[in-house]
Amino acid sequence: MMSNTYKKFMNIDFEEMTLKELELAQQTIMMHRRRKGSGIMKSLKIGDKVVVRTGRKTHRGKVPPKMTGYIKEVKRSRVLVDCGQYGAWTVPNTNLEV
Numbered sequence: 001m002m003s004n005t006y007k008k009f010m011n012i013d014f015e016e017m018t019l020k021e022l023e024l025a026q027q028t029i030m031m032h033r034r035r036k037g038s039g040i041m042k043s044l045k046i047g048d049k050v051v052v053r054t055g056r057k058t059h060r061g062k063v064p065p066k067m068t069g070y071i072k073e074v075k076r077s078r079v080l081v082d083c084g085q086y087g088a089w090t091v092p093n094t095n096l097e098v
Helices: 004-010 019-043
Strands: 049-053 066-074 078-082 088-092
Touching: 049 078, 066 088
Parallel strands: none
Antiparallel strands: 049 066, 066 078, 078 088
16 A cells, blocks of 8 residues: 555656756755754653664564664764664664654
């Protein structure tokens, strides 16, 4: 099932856009991602429980694609999360689910 956001995005005709328009769209998306990320970082506190997405497709018994952990340290652009048996991970805010 497709989300409404996906449907809206796929209605854009990228073939008709000029290179300058594509670059502007890219810059706009990056700006909004940074803004959302900084909002997430400001809301995090030490001891908060979060879910870390590792980006791994297969875990082969080592590290699962998602782990639950507690925040140990909040840095400028990354967060140190203690995931118990999987150790401490330094992850960017885009890989966190609060």
